[in-house]
Amino acid sequence: MGRAPLVVGNWKMNGSLKPNADLLGGVVGGIEGETCDVGVCVPFLYLGQTQLILEGSGVKWGAQNVSEHAGGAYTGEISASMLTDFGVSYAIVGHSERRSLYGESSELVGLKAKALLSADIQPIICVGETLEEREAGSTFEIVGAQLEAAIECVGVAGIGRSVLAYEPVWAIGTGLTAKPDEAQAVHRFLRERVERKDSSVAESLRILYGGSVKPDNAESLFGQKDIDGGLIGGASLNPEDFLAICRAASAAVN
Numbered sequence: 001m002g003r004a005p006l007v008v009g010n011w012k013m014n015g016s017l018k019p020n021a022d023l024l025g026g027v028v029g030g031i032e033g034e035t036c037d038v039g040v041c042v043p044f045l046y047l048g049q050t051q052l053i054l055e056g057s058g059v060k061w062g063a064q065n066v067s068e069h070a071g072g073a074y075t076g077e078i079s080a081s082m083l084t085d086f087g088v089s090y091a092i093v094g095h096s097e098r099r100s101l102y103g104e105s106s107e108l109v110g111l112k113a114k115a116l117l118s119a120d121i122q123p124i125i126c127v128g129e130t131l132e133e134r135e136a137g138s139t140f141e142i143v144g145a146q147l148e149a150a151i152e153c154v155g156v157a158g159i160g161r162s163v164l165a166y167e168p169v170w171a172i173g174t175g176l177t178a179k180p181d182e183a184q185a186v187h188r189f190l191r192e193r194v195e196r197k198d199s200s201v202a203e204s205l206r207i208l209y210g211g212s213v214k215p216d217n218a219e220s221l222f223g224q225k226d227i228d229g230g231l232i233g234g235a236s237l238n239p240e241d242f243l244a245i246c247r248a249a250s251a252a253v254n
Contacts, residue, residue, distance in 0.1 A: 005036040005222060005249040006163065006206050006229040008124060009236025010064060010092060015046055024053045026239030031058055036229060036249035039090050040236065041124075044078055047086040055087065062090030062124070065098065068111035070118075080119035091116050092231070094126040094146070096169040106146045110153025113162060117154060123162045124231065125150050126210070127190070131170035139168075140189050147193055156194065160201035163208060164190055165231040171211030173233060180220045180227075183209050187226035215244035222252040 009027075024040070031038055039060040042050050050061045067077035083091060093116070094109035113123040127146040129139045143166065151159055166186050168178050178186075187207045195202035209221050210231035221227055229249045235241040 003204060003206050003228050005252055006208060007036055007038050007232060007242075007246045007249045008062070008090060008163075008208065008230075009040040009232050009242055010095070010210075011040065011042050011236060012064070012097075012233060013043060014237055015043055017046075017049060020046055020049055021053060023237065023239055024050060024059075027242060028054065028057045028059055030239065030243040031246060034058075034246050034250045036246055036252075038246055041090060041092050047083070047088065051087050060089040061086075062088050062092070062121075064092050064095070066091045066093065066112050066116055066121075068108060068115050070115065080115045080121055083116075083121055084119050088121055090122050090124055090163070092124045092126065092165075094150075096126065096128050096167055096172060100169070106149035107153070109146075110150045113150055113158065114154050117158050117161055124165050124208070125159075125162050126165045126167050126231070128167040128169050128172075128211075134168065134170060139186060143186060143190065144193055147190060151194075151197070156197040156201055159194060160198070160205060163206050165208040165210050166190065167210035167231065173212070175212055177212045177214075177217055177221075178209070180224050183211075183221060184224035184226055187224065191226050213245060215241055215248070218245045218248035219251065222249050 041062040041064050054061050067079050071079050093112040098104045116123040127143040129142040133142050171177050191202050206228040208229045208231045209227050213230045213232050
């Protein structure tokens with residue numbers, strides 16, 4: 001059985017109540033009939049609004065981060081159990097912006113994924129290299145180490161309950177995109193790394209591509225054997241663009 005493609009929007013630090021309602025309504029109104037799975041990861045403040053609009057629709061919702069702690073004196077943090085109160089299906093961990101701007105280590109990313117799994121929320125675990133690392137020929141070394149740190153924390157079974165997302169840092173918000181064969185090579189490498197530990201987990205694991213995915217490049221990316229959809233940044237803020245990307249993902253399995 002093939003892996004059902006998944007497209008998840010990452011709104012990042014964008015949104016306000018009225019535009020959110022319009023955006024979510026547009027996505028719900030246009031998604032009917034698509035065969036891919038669809039989700040949106042919104043800022044914490046808008047999870048309640050998102051739940052009200054999306055509940056009962058074909059679109060799932062999630063958060064963009066989580067604390068590794070279950071609760072306690074951690075002012076400003078949000079626990080996985082709090083996210084369950086809002087019906088969250090997904091949460092992003094290890095996004096390059098969290099790693100680079102907030103100093104999150106691969107070990108911390110693994111702990112966050114573990115916290116999510118304990119609350120039955122599916123982590124979207126991001127890995128990716130910088131431009132300097134790619135030019136130095138270190139892509140596989142970097143993403144392999146990031147993946148291994150997650151496996152060490154949650155085990156290969158935990159990876160099987162997660163989603164991976166390959167996001168080359170140099171392609172996020174820059175307008176640059178990895179060529180389909182370049183992206184496929186990294187996705188294949190990640191799947192083979194998991195396959196060494198458990199072939200059935202590797203076969204069913206969904207690995208998304210993220211990095212300036214747009215309607216005009218989505219089809220060529222999603223047509224690659226080991227690319228199972230996308231983690232979409234800027235294009236997820238435009239319902240027409242986001243829906244076009246979802247249609248490309250659906251077509252990849254038709």
